[in-house]
Amino acid sequence: MPYYAGIDIGSTAIKIVLIDENDAIVGQRVAGSGSMFYKYAKENLQQLGKDLGIGMEEIAYIVSTGYGRKLFKEADETISEITANAVGARKAGEKFGTIRTIINIGGQDSKAIGLDEEGNVVNFAMNDRCAAGTGKFLDVAAAKLEIDVEELGEYHFRASGTPLAINSTCAVFAESEIIGLLGNEHSREDIVAGIHFSIAKRIIRLARKVGLNDVVYFDGGPALNAGLVAAIEDELGRELAIPDYPQITTALGAALLAREGYRFTEEANG
Numbered sequence: 453m454p455y456y457a458g459i460d461i462g463s464t465a466i467k468i469v470l471i472d473e474n475d476a477i478v479g480q481r482v483a484g485s486g487s488m489f490y491k492y493a494k495e496n497l498q499q500l501g502k503d504l505g506i507g508m509e510e511i512a513y514i515v516s517t518g519y520g521r522k523l524f525k526e527a528d529e530t531i532s533e534i535t536a537n538a539v540g541a542r543k544a545g546e547k548f549g550t551i552r553t554i555i556n557i558g559g560q561d562s563k564a565i566g567l568d569e570e571g572n573v574v575n576f577a578m579n580d581r582c583a584a585g586t587g588k589f590l591d592v593a594a595a596k597l598e599i600d601v602e603e604l605g606e607y608h609f610r611a612s613g614t615p616l617a618i619n620s621t622c623a624v625f626a627e628s629e630i631i632g633l634l635g636n637e638h639s640r641e642d643i644v645a646g647i648h649f650s651i652a653k654r655i656i657r658l659a660r661k662v663g664l665n666d667v668v669y670f671d672g673g674p675a676l677n678a679g680l681v682a683a684i685e686d687e688l689g690r691e692l693a694i695p696d697y698p699q700i701t702t703a704l705g706a707a708l709l710a711r712e713g714y715r716f717t718e719e720a721n722g
C-alpha cells in the first residue's frame with residue numbers, strides 16, 4: 453500500500469506526517485529544525501519510516517511546506533503553509549463543525565486565516581516582524597524564568613490575582629520587562645499569566661482582521677500550552693477548537709495534498 457508524506461519545515465520544528473490511502477495517519481514525528489533544515493528533515497523522514505517499518509520507496513508522494521520547504525529537494529511538490537494549514541485544519545477539526553478562523557502561533561511568526569464555508573482560504577493576516585507574540589518569545593521567557601515551555605501551563609493556572617501587564621511589543625524589550633518584574637518580586641506564576649494574556653490580546657487583534665466567525669481553531673506548537681489556550685479563551689469569551697495534535701496540522705494538510713497530488717499525476721499519466 454502506498455503512503456503519502458507531509459513535511460512541515462518550520463523555523464523551530466520539523467513536523468512529519470505519514471498517511472495511507474484512506475487518509476488515516478500512520479505515523480508522525482516532531483523534531484527540532486536546528487541549523488540544517490534539509491539534513492534534519494531527511495533524517496527524520498527516514499527515521500519515521502524505519503520506526504514504522506515503511507521503506508522510502510513505499511512513500512509515493514511527498515509535499516513539503518513551511519519556512520524551509522524549498523530546501524527539501526526530495527519533495528514532489530511544495531505548498532504554502534497557509535494552504536496546508538487550512539487543509540489540515542479542515543480534516544483535524546472535523547469534529548468541531550465548520551471552521552472559519554484559524555489562529556496559528558509558530559516558532560517565529562503568528563497568523564490568522566479566514567476560511568469560507570467549504571474551507572477555502574479567503575484571507576489571512578500575518579505577524580512576522582515582531583517576536584513578542586510567538587513561540588520564540590515563550591521559549592525565551594521560560595528560559596529567563598528558569599522553567600520549561602512544557603511547564604508554562606501549570607504556572608499559568610497557579611497565578612493569583614490580576615495577571616501582570618507585559619506591554620512591550622518587541623521580544624527583546626519584553627524580556628527586560630520580565631527581568632524588571634522578577635526584580636520587583638512578582639511571582640513567576642503571575643509573570644507567566646501576564647505573558648499569556650499579552651500574547652492572547654495580540655493574536656486576537658490579528659484574528660479580528662480576518663474575522664472571528666463560527667468555530668475558531670487554534671494550532672501550532674504553543675497550542676500545546678493549556679495556559680495560553682485558557683488566556684485566549686478568556687479574552688475571546690468563548691472556547692477554541694484545539695485538535696488532538698495541534699503542532700502537526702500543517703504537516704497533515706501537506707500529507708493530504710500529497711495524496712491528492714499523487715492521484716492527479718496518476719490520472720494525468722493515464
Ligand code: ADP
Pocket residue numbers: 461462463464465466518557558559560561586587588590591601602603671672673674675676677699
Ligand atoms: P514552527 O512551525 O514555526 O517551527 P511550531 O508550530 O512547531 O513552530 O511551534 C514551536 C513552538 O511551540 C516552540 O517555540 C514552543 O514555544 C512551542 N511548544 C512546542 N512544544 C510545546 C509544549 N509541549 N508545550 C508548550 N509549548 C510548546
